[in-house]
Amino acid sequence: MELSGRRTIEAPREEVWAAILDPAVLKRCVPGCTEMTGNPDDGFEATVVQKVGPVKATFKGNIVLAEMQAPERVRITGEGKGGAAGFAKGGADVTLSEDANGTVLEYDVEAKVGGKLAQLGGRVIDGFAKKMADQFFTNFKNVVEGPAEDDAPAEAPEAKKGWFGRGKAAS
Amino acid sequence: MPKDGGIGDSTRRREDIRFLTGAGRYSDDINVHGQTYAHFVRSDVAHGRIRSIDVAGAEAMPGVLKVFTSKDFEGAGGVPCGWLITSRDGTPMQEPKHPILAEGKVRHVGDPIAVVVAETKAQARDAADALEIDIEMLDAACDMKAALEDGAPRVHDDLSSNLCYDWGFVEDNREAVDEAIKAAAHVTTLELVNNRLVANPMEPRVAIGEYNPATDEHTLYTTSQNPHVIRLLMGAFVLNIPEHKLRVVAPDVGGGFGTKIFHYAEEAFVTFAAKALRRPVKWTSSRSEAFMSDAHGRDHVTKIELALDADNNFTALRTTTLANMGAYLSTFAPSVPTWLHGTLMAGNYKTPLIYVNVKAVFTNTVPVDAYRGAGRPEATFQLERVVDKAARELGVSPVELRRQNFITAFPYATPVAVEYDTGNYHATMDKLLELSDYSGFETRATDSKSRGKLRGFGIAHYIEACGIAPSNLVGQLGARAGLYESATVRVNATGSISVMTGSHSHGQGHETTFAQVISEMIGIDASQVDIVHGDTARTPMGMGTYGSRSIAVGGSAMVRAAEKVIAKAKRIAAHLMEASEGDIELKDGQFTIAGTDKSVAWGDVTLAAYVPHNYPLEEIEPGLEETAFYDPANFTYPSGGYGCEVEVDPETGHVKVLAFTAADDFGNVINPMIVDGQVHGGVAQGIGQAMMENCAYDAEGQLISASYMDYAMPRAGDVPMFTVDASCATPCTHNPLGVKGCGEAGAIGSPPAVVNAVIDALQRGGYDVGHIDMPLIPSRVWQAIQDATAAKR
Numbered sequence: 001m002e003l004s005g006r007r008t009i010e011a012p013r014e015e016v017w018a019a020i021l022d023p024a025v026l027k028r029c030v031p032g033c034t035e036m037t038g039n040p041d042d043g044f045e046a047t048v049v050q051k052v053g054p055v056k057a058t059f060k061g062n063i064v065l066a067e068m069q070a071p072e073r074v075r076i077t078g079e080g081k082g083g084a085a086g087f088a089k090g091g092a093d094v095t096l097s098e099d100a101n102g103t104v105l106e107y108d109v110e111a112k113v114g115g116k117l118a119q120l121g122g123r124v125i126d127g128f129a130k131k132m133a134d135q136f137f138t139n140f141k142n143v144v145e146g147p148a149e150d151d152a153p154a155e156a157p158e159a160k161k162g163w164f165g166r167g168k169a170a171s
Numbered sequence: 172m173p174k175d176g177g178i179g180d181s182t183r184r185r186e187d188i189r190f191l192t193g194a195g196r197y198s199d200d201i202n203v204h205g206q207t208y209a210h211f212v213r214s215d216v217a218h219g220r221i222r223s224i225d226v227a228g229a230e231a232m233p234g235v236l237k238v239f240t241s242k243d244f245e246g247a248g249g250v251p252c253g254w255l256i257t258s259r260d261g262t263p264m265q266e267p268k269h270p271i272l273a274e275g276k277v278r279h280v281g282d283p284i285a286v287v288v289a290e291t292k293a294q295a296r297d298a299a300d301a302l303e304i305d306i307e308m309l310d311a312a313c314d315m316k317a318a319l320e321d322g323a324p325r326v327h328d329d330l331s332s333n334l335c336y337d338w339g340f341v342e343d344n345r346e347a348v349d350e351a352i353k354a355a356a357h358v359t360t361l362e363l364v365n366n367r368l369v370a371n372p373m374e375p376r377v378a379i380g381e382y383n384p385a386t387d388e389h390t391l392y393t394t395s396q397n398p399h400v401i402r403l404l405m406g407a408f409v410l411n412i413p414e415h416k417l418r419v420v421a422p423d424v425g426g427g428f429g430t431k432i433f434h435y436a437e438e439a440f441v442t443f444a445a446k447a448l449r450r451p452v453k454w455t456s457s458r459s460e461a462f463m464s465d466a467h468g469r470d471h472v473t474k475i476e477l478a479l480d481a482d483n484n485f486t487a488l489r490t491t492t493l494a495n496m497g498a499y500l501s502t503f504a505p506s507v508p509t510w511l512h513g514t515l516m517a518g519n520y521k522t523p524l525i526y527v528n529v530k531a532v533f534t535n536t537v538p539v540d541a542y543r544g545a546g547r548p549e550a551t552f553q554l555e556r557v558v559d560k561a562a563r564e565l566g567v568s569p570v571e572l573r574r575q576n577f578i579t580a581f582p583y584a585t586p587v588a589v590e591y592d593t594g595n596y597h598a599t600m601d602k603l604l605e606l607s608d609y610s611g612f613e614t615r616a617t618d619s620k621s622r623g624k625l626r627g628f629g630i631a632h633y634i635e636a637c638g639i640a641p642s643n644l645v646g647q648l649g650a651r652a653g654l655y656e657s658a659t660v661r662v663n664a665t666g667s668i669s670v671m672t673g674s675h676s677h678g679q680g681h682e683t684t685f686a687q688v689i690s691e692m693i694g695i696d697a698s699q700v701d702i703v704h705g706d707t708a709r710t711p712m713g714m715g716t717y718g719s720r721s722i723a724v725g726g727s728a729m730v731r732a733a734e735k736v737i738a739k740a741k742r743i744a745a746h747l748m749e750a751s752e753g754d755i756e757l758k759d760g761q762f763t764i765a766g767t768d769k770s771v772a773w774g775d776v777t778l779a780a781y782v783p784h785n786y787p788l789e790e791i792e793p794g795l796e797e798t799a800f801y802d803p804a805n806f807t808y809p810s811g812g813y814g815c816e817v818e819v820d821p822e823t824g825h826v827k828v829l830a831f832t833a834a835d836d837f838g839n840v841i842n843p844m845i846v847d848g849q850v851h852g853g854v855a856q857g858i859g860q861a862m863m864e865n866c867a868y869d870a871e872g873q874l875i876s877a878s879y880m881d882y883a884m885p886r887a888g889d890v891p892m893f894t895v896d897a898s899c900a901t902p903c904t905h906n907p908l909g910v911k912g913c914g915e916a917g918a919i920g921s922p923p924a925v926v927n928a929v930i931d932a933l934q935r936g937g938y939d940v941g942h943i944d945m946p947l948i949p950s951r952v953w954q955a956i957q958d959a960t961a962a963k964r
Binding site: 112116 | 215216280296299300459462463869871873874875877878880881
């Protein structure tokens, strides 16, 4: 399964780059992420709770950042084991470029699933992966752009920004 | 007019009373005091190296007795393969070890790695999650062609390649076939796929192991079509338990379709673990587990070439097939694409020269073995498709091209080693055309056209080799077993009868039909006859049920044993009536002295046998019980003509199966209703294969059709009401009942009829489509229509 996309983030490229390497940001952006520790050099350890079709599982896995060319390009690979649910693994090539509106983030994602996830979730896995990627990058955009918003996140019309605002305040 | 409950009577199935009222006793209904539960931890990658397995965490979980891995099976044998195939170059097939639990590597999704045994099912499952297994993923060999290339991932590191064998048949004919094809006036070529299927019996597999330390006796309850075969294989080759210390019970079994023939690792595991733990161990497969651990069926990729002379006579046939074995050799896997396939390539036709080449390939997929028809559907499909294509290319009627080439003189020795004893293919063709109203088809096609639909009619003829099989012959062909059958007819003192048969009933209705045969022979009411099967402690050594063999081989053994009983009973009757033995006749349960009104009842004779007061003890032993083993002289050759009528929506590619007609020759029929039901079930499975069933793997070897969400089984709405007929009977010449067997026919003859019908519909609609691979799902049919439309432009 492969998918790709692009987002324009209204923030300077260095800021976007720093956010990609920040486990606290990643934790807020990965849908269903309950834990994220580590650092860009050694990699991150993550716990993600997700439901794919009929299969709900807690995935524990590692995320490795490679081929880093700050602040332009990074390859993020990860593998999560969901016990009886099977496994998911994948990689994303992320590139950042500058344009008039801020930073253009482009991504190419490839993902593989195995075990029960593939057996039962096969028919929904493509849609699921697209939804996960969409959510992640939407969250990411919101997180990074967040500081530009005023300091009334709870009243913000978009709930996600409010969620980010609380997260930002806590960190 | 058949007698009530006798041969030819559509007696209702006595076993249905318990099946339909929920009173059947299936393996999962059996609970042994103190039993524990096994949960298999299976590979979720297609191919990988096991780096480590840490059982400590799981073993510390509540209720866990032990976690087993391959280390516990050091010294035990692997799951054996029951058939040796020899390659064209004279070398034996490559035969890898099939460990009970994965050793070093995992080779398919579902390959068992470890087993947790716990006090409850839930505890076993929970603990399985705490098991730490580290596997290094390896590239998988999934596609057969790619698996044979140099540098392909190797399923078994200790084999020289992924090629199991390269079989040629008949090798001596190879050059002559090549020459005949070169010299032919016309050659029709077809490349096709016989899609991989999952058998999906209604009851998933179950195995319960029990061990009695006081007597050193093991008992295995299992969902098997052949408990004696399991006892022999598992006792002698895997666990080293002598037969007299091992009892295998296969009670009510909810469907098998071939996939319950084989000896599975789970059976050996529970038997082994029950002794190791001194506790009974039970395993019940989940449906998800069944998809990735029951042997799959079919999965052939074939190229077939049919050569014809200028008068449209078939002159030669050449076929090359890649057959998927999966990751390990299942019990009878090597025989399916070879002897059960190559020997059938003559079909109903007098093609003088035939050459069959089969390369069997190891891949990182679930093992593939016999599934209803086993090799014969694969043979019939390619042959009947290529004949149909040839008729179209030559512009002749598919009916007439078949008729012109039919075998008409019997016995007929084919060029592929078998000799058909009887048959009448023109009769079944006539019957098919009559019952399907073939002559009215054009009118119906016009009606469909007026509604924007394309109607098509497809014909297929089939022959199958059933009544498996003469032991000395299959021994020469590589079978590591005999294929006789056995029966004990035990007459009780009051005249009722228990028949202990080596055949096994898992839906076929033996308890009814076998009793009908005894009732007919002796003349007592069928209710006085009980059929006992499925327990090695109660039945004589028998080979079980598959290959449409039960009535032809098991029934014959029962007849032979009953004949011995009757002969002895006549001697007793002669004594009781002070007559000569040769003058005694048995009719309707009465022994009479021929030409007199003097008689003695069956019950009086049986009582005398067990209360031998007035009895010639110096001449005849007391008691009335006889056993017979029957080894068939030949296969039986059921045949038939099948017709399918479909309507295709050219806008969507949707196919509706409107009508299906089966005109079969099963020889003599014991119970017409049960035979009809067998054909119905077989045809439904054949339509399932042709229209919707497909076992799919992705490029990494993940099984992606592993539930009924993704694996489409035919439902009542997907099949029409069938028209079936078995009146064109030419009795088998070499067994006492003249029977041929009917269990697989429907699944063998129907797929080509369906595909031929769809191609016919498309051709009539002006779309020049040569072939579409099964299953004919709307997207494939639609794509074929688009491609044909584009080609025309």
